[in-house]
Amino acid sequence: MIPLNHNLQHLFSIAQKPSKMGIGLMSGTSLDGLDIALCKFTGNGLSTHFELMQFITIPYPDSFKQEVQQVFARRNADLEKVTLLNAYIGSYHAELILQALDQWHVEPQEVDFIASHGQTIYHAPQRLHQHKNYPNATLQIGDGDHIAVKTGILTISDFRQKHIAARGEGAPLALYGDVLLGNKPGENRVLLNIGGIANLTWLPGDGDFSRVLCTDIGPGNTLIDAACRKYFDKPFDEDSVIAYSGTVNGDLLTALLSHPFFKEKAPKTTGPELFNLDIVAEAQEQSGIKQISNQDLVCTLSAFTAASIASFIRENISGDDIKIFTSGGGARNPFVVGELKKLLPETLIEDSSTMGINPDAKEAILFALLGNEALCGEPIRIGVNPAVLMGKFCLPV
Numbered sequence: 228m229i230p231l232n233h234n235l236q237h238l239f240s241i242a243q244k245p246s247k248m249g250i251g252l253m254s255g256t257s258l259d260g261l262d263i264a265l266c267k268f269t270g271n272g273l274s275t276h277f278e279l280m281q282f283i284t285i286p287y288p289d290s291f292k293q294e295v296q297q298v299f300a301r302r303n304a305d306l307e308k309v310t311l312l313n314a315y316i317g318s319y320h321a322e323l324i325l326q327a328l329d330q331w332h333v334e335p336q337e338v339d340f341i342a343s344h345g346q347t348i349y350h351a352p353q354r355l356h357q358h359k360n361y362p363n364a365t366l367q368i369g370d371g372d373h374i375a376v377k378t379g380i381l382t383i384s385d386f387r388q389k390h391i392a393a394r395g396e397g398a399p400l401a402l403y404g405d406v407l408l409g410n411k412p413g414e415n416r417v418l419l420n421i422g423g424i425a426n427l428t429w430l431p432g433d434g435d436f437s438r439v440l441c442t443d444i445g446p447g448n449t450l451i452d453a454a455c456r457k458y459f460d461k462p463f464d465e466d467s468v469i470a471y472s473g474t475v476n477g478d479l480l481t482a483l484l485s486h487p488f489f490k491e492k493a494p495k496t497t498g499p500e501l502f503n504l505d506i507v508a509e510a511q512e513q514s515g516i517k518q519i520s521n522q523d524l525v526c527t528l529s530a531f532t533a534a535s536i537a538s539f540i541r542e543n544i545s546g547d548d549i550k551i552f553t554s555g556g557g558a559r560n561p562f563v564v565g566e567l568k569k570l571l572p573e574t575l576i577e578d579s580s581t582m583g584i585n586p587d588a589k590e591a592i593l594f595a596l597l598g599n600e601a602l603c604g605e606p607i608r609i610g611v612n613p614a615v616l617m618g619k620f621c622l623p624v
Contacts, residue, residue, distance in 0.1 A: 234622040241381065242602045245269065247339040248280070250380075251595025252320060254346045254369070256423030256499055257448055257556060258295060259462070260286040261320060263327045264591035265338070271604040275407050277596065281331045282588040285323045298348050300499040309348065309368065316346050317373030324378055335379050342598025342618065343384040344590075345369040350498040352396045354491070365397040371621035383598040383618035393613030398496040399426040400617070402441030403600070404593030406430065406609055409582060415546040418579065420589065421447040421557025424498055425536050429544050439610045440543070442494035445535040446502040447557045450528045453504050458521040464529070467562035473526030482514035483507070483531045484538070493543060494611065532557065533566030540571060552579040554586035 231239065241247065246269045253262040265281040298304040298312060320343065328335060345367030352363045371384030387397035405418045405428035416430040425447035429440040448463065455461045455469065464470055486506065488497060507528070511517065519527070540551075551574055557563050558578050568576055578586040585592070597617055606614035 234624065238381065238602075238620065238622070241339045244339065247599060247602070248337060249595045249598050250324060250338055250341045251591040251593065251598065252324070252341065252343045253591040253594055254320070254344060255590070256300075256347060257452055257463070258287055258292045258299075259556065260284045261323050262588060262591040263324060264588045264595055265327075265331065265333065266592055266595040268596070268599040271600055272607060273407060273410075275596065275599070277408065277592070279585060279588060279592060281327070281333070282585055282591070283327050283330070284587065285327065291319070295346060295348070300349060300503065302349075302500075304348075312346075312348075313368040313370050314373055316369035317371065318377055320369055321374045321377035324374070324380075338380050340598050340602065341374055341378065341380050341382045342386075342594045342596075342601075343369065343371055343374055343382055344386065344594050345371075345384060347498070350398065350496065350500060352496050354495075355497070355501060363391050363394075363396045365391060371619060375621040375623045379623045381623060382621040383601050384621055385619045386594065386597055386617040388619075389615050389617040390613060393615045395613045395615075396494075396496040399428075399441055399443055400597065401426060401590070401593055402428055402439070402609060402612055403607070404596045405441065406436070406439060406607070407596060407600075408584065408592075409552070409579075410434070411582075415549045416582075417540065417544060417549060417551045419536065419551050419553050420555040421532070421536075421553060421560070421563065422555040422590070423447055423449040423452070424502070425532065425557065427536075427540075431546060436607075436609045440493060441610065441612065443496045444539045445489065445497065446528075446532050447555065448532070448560070449499050449502050450504070450507060451525060451532065451560075453499075454507075454521070454525050454528055457504065458524070463556070464525055464560070464562075467529065467560055469522055469525045470529040470562040471526075473520065473522030473524070475530045476516060476519055476523055476527045478514040479510055479516045479519065479527050480530055480534065482510035482516075483527075484534060485513075486510075489535060489538070493539075526562075529560070529562045530566055533563045533570060537567055537570035540574075549574050551576045552582050552584075553577070554579045554584070554589040558586050
């Protein structure tokens, strides 16, 4: 018998370990920074148990944001820049991982794997790009081999491609982690993530996986942040100071909510390719609101995020005693959360820490979990989503 090479032996030995130490990485559309979650996993699938050992968000410098924004969500981008950033982001993320491990006094050899989401630069479901002969598509850059070689740690990356290859849209992938970590028999739960884009997972308390729904809803922070950058030279509306200083423009809000995306059947995906300031300008023209103060605009966009979420929940989710658990940057936006509570007065809304998951770390934890499933799990059929194990294996040497 020909023996396995060293790398495959190492991979096989990690997969067989009863517990594993893994790092999950998340870099979202808001470009705030890199979320790094060090997790300990025991078991897999519905028998998964996890412990968050450490978590940090390392902010991106403005120079990095500006580089990525040159190609982010642009139909026409510099191909050389995309190519260079693919290698650069992988190497840069590896530096940040080593920095975090040093801060935590953890040696790289103590970590079994890294699960890297990468940096999304373009998301193109077929119903959005509408090129008849082309399928759903998405692109995340930040090559996993650069992370693996620089850290010396097995890296699992590029999770979304398998989902698309199996006729999914590549998003939202929170579904798999939400079911494995957030499902609770007898309790109707909505796990609501308000990142750049808002998405949710509906977990009915009867445990019927065929009824589970995971979908993007519409804008989370992306429009609010874009307006803050353009009109206030701020990356986001900290503590909703700007939103609270303005007034909601009802006509503009109505025009925004009338966008055809909100009439499309779930599950569906979207991104900044659709929800950007161009869509706001179109809604202003449609509603006849040519002049609006910058404060009123941010206030209206914040109300738009809350209203689109509440409307979706009212129209698509039914059951008694539904509990909503929030995560993502928008969970710390008091204006958005306050509006949600007004619009859904009969529903308990609290952040995901009450169910044992750090709301800031949730997405990084979910990708660490997907990495654990890639190593030792089995495909699980959940709703209409493909039963697949996701991720490409990048070996250190």
